[in-house]
Amino acid sequence: MDMKNFENYILVEEFAETLFGKFYKAIPLKGDPKIYYLHILSDELIKEPQALTIIKTYFNKWKNIKDINTLNLIDFIEKDGQVGYVFEYQRGRILSDMLSECLKEGMPLAYDQAVYLVSRITDAIVSISNEDFFYGNLTSDMIFVTFEGEVKLFPDVFRDLQTTSLKFATILEKYLRSMPQELKDGRMVKSKDQIYFLGLLFFEFLTRETFEIPGVPFNPEERIAEARKGSGFSEGIPENLMKILERSLLPKSTNAYKSVEEFKSDIDELIASGEYSPSTFNTAFLIHTLYRDQDEIEAKRDEEIVKIDRKKFEPKKEKKLPVIPPPEPKKEEPLTFGIEVDKAQESKTKLFIGIGAAAGLIIVVLLAFIFFGGGKQKEDIKTRQEEELKLKQLEEQNKLLKEQLEKLQAEARAKEEEVLKAKTPEEKAEAQKALEEAKKKLLETQKLQETALKTKQEKIEEPEPVPKDTSQPSSSVTQPAVSEKQPETEKVSEPQPSPQPVAQPPLQKEVQQAVKQGDYVDFINLDVKPNIAVDVKPDYPPLARRNKVEGRVYVKVEIDENGNVTGAEILRGPNPDYGVKEASLSAAKKTKFSPAMKNGVRVKTSYTLNYLFTLKK
Numbered sequence: 001m002d003m004k005n006f007e008n009y010i011l012v013e014e015f016a017e018t019l020f021g022k023f024y025k026a027i028p029l030k031g032d033p034k035i036y037y038l039h040i041l042s043d044e045l046i047k048e049p050q051a052l053t054i055i056k057t058y059f060n061k062w063k064n065i066k067d068i069n070t071l072n073l074i075d076f077i078e079k080d081g082q083v084g085y086v087f088e089y090q091r092g093r094i095l096s097d098m099l100s101e102c103l104k105e106g107m108p109l110a111y112d113q114a115v116y117l118v119s120r121i122t123d124a125i126v127s128i129s130n131e132d133f134f135y136g137n138l139t140s141d142m143i144f145v146t147f148e149g150e151v152k153l154f155p156d157v158f159r160d161l162q163t164t165s166l167k168f169a170t171i172l173e174k175y176l177r178s179m180p181q182e183l184k185d186g187r188m189v190k191s192k193d194q195i196y197f198l199g200l201l202f203f204e205f206l207t208r209e210t211f212e213i214p215g216v217p218f219n220p221e222e223r224i225a226e227a228r229k230g231s232g233f234s235e236g237i238p239e240n241l242m243k244i245l246e247r248s249l250l251p252k253s254t255n256a257y258k259s260v261e262e263f264k265s266d267i268d269e270l271i272a273s274g275e276y277s278p279s280t281f282n283t284a285f286l287i288h289t290l291y292r293d294q295d296e297i298e299a300k301r302d303e304e305i306v307k308i309d310r311k312k313f314e315p316k317k318e319k320k321l322p323v324i325p326p327p328e329p330k331k332e333e334p335l336t337f338g339i340e341v342d343k344a345q346e347s348k349t350k351l352f353i354g355i356g357a358a359a360g361l362i363i364v365v366l367l368a369f370i371f372f373g374g375g376k377q378k379e380d381i382k383t384r385q386e387e388e389l390k391l392k393q394l395e396e397q398n399k400l401l402k403e404q405l406e407k408l409q410a411e412a413r414a415k416e417e418e419v420l421k422a423k424t425p426e427e428k429a430e431a432q433k434a435l436e437e438a439k440k441k442l443l444e445t446q447k448l449q450e451t452a453l454k455t456k457q458e459k460i461e462e463p464e465p466v467p468k469d470t471s472q473p474s475s476s477v478t479q480p481a482v483s484e485k486q487p488e489t490e491k492v493s494e495p496q497p498s499p500q501p502v503a504q505p506p507l508q509k510e511v512q513q514a515v516k517q518g519d520y521v522d523f524i525n526l527d528v529k530p531n532i533a534v535d536v537k538p539d540y541p542p543l544a545r546r547n548k549v550e551g552r553v554y555v556k557v558e559i560d561e562n563g564n565v566t567g568a569e570i571l572r573g574p575n576p577d578y579g580v581k582e583a584s585l586s587a588a589k590k591t592k593f594s595p596a597m598k599n600g601v602r603v604k605t606s607y608t609l610n611y612l613f614t615l616k617k
Helices: 049-062 095-105 111-127 170-177 193-207 220-229 239-249 260-273 280-290 294-305 343-373 376-421 425-461 542-546 580-590
Strands: 004-006 009-018 021-028 036-041 073-079 082-088 092-094 143-146 151-153 532-534 551-559 565-572 596-598 601-603 605-613
Touching (some): 092 280, 111 143, 111 280, 193 220, 239 260, 551 580
Antiparallel strands (some): 009 021, 073 082
């Protein structure tokens, strides 16, 4: 593992990279070996004295906040011209990474998931609304989602950076895009501005696009109109959701929200209506789908992290100069009175003693082999019987879990019917709560069943180790005769090597090589994502219309460093398609993007487009 120190912490593994620096998993050098997140700020931020002063001010305010809706601050560090902060650890993902993974997988957020996320974020803001410093540039980089579906926020220590000379720097380009126009000119953020940031997030959740597209003239009213009729990757947004976007993203309109509480009230009304049934279970299911098996893998890696020998990373003490001792007095030769010692005779005596010791050792080894060899067969039989018993127990456990899973599925379906039948908002809220509990139990049971099945499979596939015969030193050892009562698996013609342990995945990511213009970079690792510059809609084939073909076609495109589509393939779509796949492929190839960027250079990447074919007006 390629690990290093950062003051009193060991940086174990890079976790994520965001706008203003990298996140690491870290453990302290001393004390309880507990895992934390450590965010090291980029050099561009800390080299600007005014920006660094603002960041330190808000760090001091964060220390006083302890709230279940936020990730609490543990430590603030300055070391050798670098600045970092440490906060509490939970297994999960930053929301910006989740949204990138959704695009990469071609899995957009459902409307109920979008409503749930913005509801939880709004609840967190209202919970700590008395802490005015929390209002700031709220982006998806500041939101954390656990594998259990919990949503937590990072307090905004980067608030008001646009009031410094950094507003002309490249590092703030994306930061400034997430602000209303008047804030970009250097005005400080006020509490009412948080409404705009909530609207921006909600827009991104619903459309999978940013509200303001770089390089494109920005008109908020036109952008809202596009969202209503459907543009880019999304179909038209329902009117009850559009009302919330308009009231939050058009602050000069007569119907604009005056407070975050008004925004929250409309979101709560959506949830109470039952039309959107968001839940912790739905979000947990989404994150487990995007990051398959990552929760269990990370749990095992975390167990290894806390067992790291931290003494190896302690600062080395300064070496003291060695003290040169005075020369020892010369030893006097013993007096022999002229009698010569027979050195040859002395060597012969030592040789005979060595031969005798070696012979004794060989006899002891042979006796031990004869004594213990007889019980080896019984020990192997006993081990096999124990393994068979464990397999039977696992089969019984899987059977019980399967029965329990069927009962919980039936219970969840019944709870869903209760939600649909509820007449009053109170009844719907109560039924929704019961449904979430049922789905949570269902998810937990599914995870238990997956673990049990995996364990059973490992037991079945586990190779039976054949002990290596070490009684002879040569590699061409002749095996002893096998008795008739020995099991067939022990009849081997040559010694077999014992199974090698499977190599564990490294905890530290490999150091990334320098990126050159034209290199390929995964979408999720880009600094600047490609946005659609020329949006080409596919024609609806007449044959598909006549046969009433409807559905969504997903097309994966390869994008070069200039934003041109160089290749396209169909991932999935309706079958039979009667031409909608070919039409989608043709439209995808004509689509043009803004260039993708990594480390300041243009790079190639891939992306998933999707086109909706529907006969509804």
